[in-house]
Amino acid sequence: MSMENKSKGGFASSAQSVGEENLDQLEQGIRQIARTHGRMQDLLDAVLLVSRELDVDLVLHRIVDTARHLADARRAALGVVGEDGGFTDLITSGSGADLTARLGSALPYGTGLHGDLERDPRPLRLEDLAHHSHSVESPEGRHPPMSTLLVVPIRVRGTVYGNLYLADKTEGWAFTEDDEDVVTALADAAAAAIENARLYEQMRRATEEFQRRLLADMPHLDGLDLHAHYQPSTEAPRIGGDWYGLIRLPDRVPCLMLGDVTGHGVPAATVMSQISNMLRVIAFDQQEPPSRILHRLDTVLHALHGGPMATVIIARLEPEGTGRRMQWASAGHLPPLVITPGREGRYLHADIGLPLGVDADLPRPDHEELLPVGSTLLLHTDGLLEQRGESLDAGMGKAAGIAAAHAGQPLPDLVEALVKARSGAFEDDVALLAARITPAPEDIS
CATH class of the missing domain: 3.60.40.10 (PPM-type phosphatase domain)
Structure with a gap:
């Protein structure tokens, strides 16, 4: 084979290889766009779903369920924070929800991760909860074991209303920055939904009292x-x-x-x-x-x-x-x-x-x-x-x-x-x- 042919053949082979790489990258990019688009659509659907409720209790349960779905988590919980920093309510969803719900206001706070979140309320992702320096081990049987954790606070009128806890993705991976962004966006919408529900409840009570009089x-x-x-x-x-x-x-x-x-x-x-x-x-x-x-x-x-x-x-x-x-x-x-x-x-x-x-x-x-x-x-x-x-x-x-x-x-x-x-x-x-x-x-x- 002549050098010219070799050159042409080598160029063709290289071009084909580069073309395949570009096609792979393009395919991966398209898939990523599709996933991102699908997730954004899921987020929009979730925001509409949460915002539709006017009953506070229904709003809170809807928030937990949709957050777990969006982050593909095995279990989720929303701890409503009281004036003393402790939980006044705990709404759960997913596997082990009944076991977690039995904790009620007995969930630890003021120390460990709960103390960190109380002092510095911000999103938190942990890939190895068991070995985290501020992790507090719960007594046996208090709640299901967890390995990865994503926590996002919900603020209503500048005050932390509660914390969203998401544990263990169903596929076994750690929570990603994308998970954090999506759940944080949901938390912002959830804050507005909670405030609307609270205002609605106040107006409903005032309306009912006016009518009864x-x-x-x-x-x-x-x-x-x-x-x-x-x-x-x-x-x-x-x-x-x-x-x-x-x-x-x-x-x-x-x-x-x-x-x-x-x-x-x-x-x-x-x-x-x-x-x-x-x-x-x-x-x-x-x-x-x-x-x-x-x-x-x-x-x-x-x-x-x-x-x-x-x-x-x-x-x-x-x-x-x-x-x-x-x-x-x-x-x-x-x-x-x-x-x-x-x-x-x-x-x-x-x-x-x-x-x-x-x-x-x-x-x-x-x-x-x-x-x-x-x-x-x-x-x-x-x-x-x-x-x-x-x-x-x-x-x-x-x-x-x-x-x-x-x-x-x-x-x-x-x-x-x-x-x-x-x-x-x-x-x-x-x-x-x-x-x-x-x-x-x-x-x-």
């Missing part, structure tokens, strides 16, 4: 067991227009009333207060029948306030033998739910008329139902039934079944069962007013 206390009446409940919405910290009330008319007959003003916020609460107070005066003056009370209320509201939209139900409970005769009328509101002895729970389906604010001149019918001793009457707003993906009829059937199953229990337990059936999720606020017909004192031998 507008609602009437239940009196003690012979022949009636009464219980009222208000459940704020869990969707957002908003004031609602749901309310309940009870007055004794001049003829000593108790009159139950409950309603729901269209809309939310302070305007709805203001209208709710106006309607409930106005209704008390009109009911005391008109007394009966309930339809006439609603007609008068609608007329006055149209004249004074332009006819705000609202639904209202009124029920008079007149003595009838040993029980009560209920005379009721509705302005577009859900009918009463009744559970009589020996019968299933049922809604008294009837013409419920038009809501307030539609046409004050259109009549609304009155209805009657005999309630023997032991019967339970429940008036509630539609927030108890509203659930995404479920019809109103399905919600009514479910509520009637729950009420019937708990008819023999005290009213607070029955109402609690109805509320708990929603698993803590309420798209709208709820007002409930329950009454049970009991023997009058003269009927008890």
Whole structure:
């Protein structure tokens, strides 16, 4: 072979080799970009997931789970730091989580790594935890053994709220700088989510307290067991227009009333207060029948306030033998739910008329139902039934079944069962007013 051929062959071989190296590097680079892109997408998804919650406890659990996923760690924990530097709460995730969670506030602090983190809160990566100079060995069985560790503090308003602990990557490698960056970014987002949840909780409590102050206390009446409940919405910290009330008319007959003003916020609460107070005066003056009370209320509201939209139900409970005769009328509101002895729970389906604010001149019918001793009457707003993906009829059937199953229990337990059936999720606020017909004192031998 000539030198020229050798030269050409050698050049071709070298070029091919360099080309293969470049292709390998390019392939590795593409894979790295794909991994980085995938991880950034995972981080964005995690931030959105954490930020979506408004309950502090759910936020903390979501943070721990997502941090473990992002760092590909076998186990994770979030130690919430108290004023004394110790843990006031410990949220865990992954293998050995139950064992770690049993430590609670007994986790060591002030010495070793915990002391270091308390004095100098910053991200920390350890490749060999057992041989670290400041590692503190926990008593046998206190928590699962750990070899590598990544710790990232979470700061809320400049103060360390807690520390995220990630132990042992699933593939056995040490945590990387990339792991630290990703978890630190999550911790920053987590701080905002925690603060939002805390603010939401403060607003929710203030909203609930404001709403409750507008609602009437239940009196003690012979022949009636009464219980009222208000459940704020869990969707957002908003004031609602749901309310309940009870007055004794001049003829000593108790009159139950409950309603729901269209809309939310302070305007709805203001209208709710106006309607409930106005209704008390009109009911005391008109007394009966309930339809006439609603007609008068609608007329006055149209004249004074332009006819705000609202639904209202009124029920008079007149003595009838040993029980009560209920005379009721509705302005577009859900009918009463009744559970009589020996019968299933049922809604008294009837013409419920038009809501307030539609046409004050259109009549609304009155209805009657005999309630023997032991019967339970429940008036509630539609927030108890509203659930995404479920019809109103399905919600009514479910509520009637729950009420019937708990008819023999005290009213607070029955109402609690109805509320708990929603698993803590309420798209709208709820007002409930329950009454049970009991023997009058003269009927008890």
